[in-house]
Amino acid sequence: xxxxxxxxxxxxxxxxxxxxxxxxxxxxxxxxxxxxxxxxxxxxxxxxxxxxxxxxxxxxxxxxxxxxxxxxxxxxxxxxxxxxxxxxxxxxxxxxxxxxxxxxxxxxxxxxxxxxxxxxxxxxxxxxxxxxxxxxxxxxxxxxxxxxxxxxxxxxxxxxxxxxxxxxxxxxxxxxxxxxxxxxxxxx
Amino acid sequence: xxxxxxxxxxxxxxxxxxxxxxxxxxxxxxxxxxxxxxxxxxxxxxxxxxxxxxxxxxxxxxxxxxxxxxxxxxxxxxxxxxxxxxxxxxxxxxxxxxxxxxxxxxxxxxxxxxxxxxxxxxxxxxxxxxxxxxxxxxxxxxxxxxxxxxxxxxxxxxxxxxxxxxxxxxxxxxxxxxxxxxxxxxxxxxxxxxxxxxxxxxxxxxxxxxxxxxxxxxxxxxxxxxxxxxxxxxxxxxxxxxxxxxxxxxxxxxxxxxxxxxxxxxxxxxxxxxxxxxxxxxxxxxxxxxxxxxxxxxxxxxxxxxxxxxxxxxxxxxxxxxxx
Numbered sequence: 148x149x150x151x152x153x154x155x156x157x158x159x160x161x162x163x164x165x166x167x168x169x170x171x172x173x174x175x176x177x178x179x180x181x182x183x184x185x186x187x188x189x190x191x192x193x194x195x196x197x198x199x200x201x202x203x204x205x206x207x208x209x210x211x212x213x214x215x216x217x218x219x220x221x222x223x224x225x226x227x228x229x230x231x232x233x234x235x236x237x238x239x240x241x242x243x244x245x246x247x248x249x250x251x252x253x254x255x256x257x258x259x260x261x262x263x264x265x266x267x268x269x270x271x272x273x274x275x276x277x278x279x280x281x282x283x284x285x286x287x288x289x290x291x292x293x294x295x296x297x298x299x300x301x302x303x304x305x306x307x308x309x310x311x312x313x314x315x316x317x318x319x320x321x322x323x324x325x326x327x328x329x330x331x332x333x334x335x
Numbered sequence: 336x337x338x339x340x341x342x343x344x345x346x347x348x349x350x351x352x353x354x355x356x357x358x359x360x361x362x363x364x365x366x367x368x369x370x371x372x373x374x375x376x377x378x379x380x381x382x383x384x385x386x387x388x389x390x391x392x393x394x395x396x397x398x399x400x401x402x403x404x405x406x407x408x409x410x411x412x413x414x415x416x417x418x419x420x421x422x423x424x425x426x427x428x429x430x431x432x433x434x435x436x437x438x439x440x441x442x443x444x445x446x447x448x449x450x451x452x453x454x455x456x457x458x459x460x461x462x463x464x465x466x467x468x469x470x471x472x473x474x475x476x477x478x479x480x481x482x483x484x485x486x487x488x489x490x491x492x493x494x495x496x497x498x499x500x501x502x503x504x505x506x507x508x509x510x511x512x513x514x515x516x517x518x519x520x521x522x523x524x525x526x527x528x529x530x531x532x533x534x535x536x537x538x539x540x541x542x543x544x545x546x547x548x549x550x551x552x553x554x555x556x557x558x559x560x561x562x563x564x565x566x567x568x569x570x571x572x573x574x575x576x577x578x579x580x581x582x583x584x585x586x587x588x589x590x591x592x593x594x595x596x597x598x599x600x601x602x603x604x605x606x607x608x609x610x611x612x613x614x615x616x617x618x619x620x621x622x623x624x625x626x627x628x629x630x631x632x633x634x635x636x637x638x639x640x641x642x643x644x645x646x647x648x649x650x651x652x653x654x655x656x657x658x659x
């Protein structure tokens with residue numbers, strides 16, 4: 148892999164730090180008028196999701212990380228691993244561990260396309276689409292005529308996620324949900 | 336459609352910028368300070384270890400020569416002072432390699448002025464007045480902060496007497512890095528940048544004085560009345576966490592200046608940086624005699640950025656480096 152000098156650091160660049168692949172979130176050039184120049188860098192560790200703040204002397208470099216974000220369709224779970232398939236027509240499948248799946252587990256639906264992050268060809272994280280349509284499998288009965296603002300109740304979706312929904316929503320309905328906030332958007 | 340042909344500042348901002356430049360010129364005209372223009376290219380450059388100079392080759396009557404893009408107009412302006420110019424100011428385009436960011440641009444505008452016969456305190460007073468004129472408001476009474484006190488307050492240590500291992504440990508911890516073979520000034524710079532600067536100038540102007548003697552650059556040194564430690568006779572202005580201006584009680588001793596240039600170049604060699612040609616004509620001018628006095632360089636783009644409430648210097652420049 149190529150290595151990158153601090154002046155090439157920019158948001159989204161994937162680099163290795165302390166043995167883990169990271170993505171650069173923010174890079175700020177800091178220099179007192181008559182002093183040593185530094186780069187104050189925020190990096191997200193792609194293995195843990197944790198954000199690190201580190202300082203580098205300007206001109207220092209980090210090794211690039213062989214990280215790829217690929218679109219993949221969710222197929223199934225065999226009880227141990229979750230399987231995703233590339234959408235480029237190659238039908239190539241990738242197993243994903245529970246640890247890499249993380250919070251995305253509760254947003255899984257077959258045939259939906261997710262972003263799978265590969266490091267050295269192993270899946271290390273899975274990001275759901277921003278919006279997803281899921282069926283309500285369990286909620287208190289809907290209140291007829293109550294379409295006004297105000298009330299909400301919990302509803303369990305087919306993927307296992309629990310979201311707050313308006314009182315008029317019934318079991319069996321399909322909802323559009325924002326996966327970034329976990330909030331109900333509308334009926335699908 | 337590509338949009339990167341567009342200016343990084345709005346046309347409205349550029350109008351405001353022009354108005355502030357006119358303000359600066361009126362300020363100095365009213366005070367009898369002469370506007371000068373000195374070359375962007377020079378036979379000598381800044382030897383400062385922490386400034387990276389750009390250079391170019393040019394064909395002149397002397398043949399193919401290496402010329403340096405000036406990191407500030409200081410050397411040429413001092414030669415004017417030695418030639419009897421009296422008080423002078425300049426809006427000078429200056430160049431520093433590698434410096435691009437929210438607060439930096441490869442080429443930028445320094446407002447630099449020199450006041451023969453002024454003490455450092457008199458120049459601090461005039462700099463406050465200039466800053467107010469450009470901001471168009473009174474940022475409140477400036478507070479004078481001693482470098483030493485700032486470190487004691489924020490970090491609980493005396494930057495002049497703390498041991499190097501302790502300083503390295505703290506700098507490494509706060510910065511999240513291994514300081515390796517770093518020296519005292521590297522550690523102090525890091526702590527100043529990360530732990531102190533962001534808090535400065537939050538309730539009006541902060542004027543930091545009495546820097547470590549090792550950071551004197553082209554300033555004289557004097558003794559700290561507290562314990563007789565040598566400190567640099569220079570000041571820096573801070574507003575909203577931004578370093579705005581850097582002033583010196585100017586060094587006028589040619590021998591001392593030559594020694595500092597040589598020490599700089601030795602330090603450059605030691606860390607594998609190219610040496611910079613020393614401005615021999617500045618040394619000759621100092622040997623001829625430059626009137627004692629004070630001078631200051633102010634980052635005009637940053638001041639305009641603050642005056643207009645913008646988030647970066649790029650937003651007050653027609654075309655910042657990424658789009659130049």
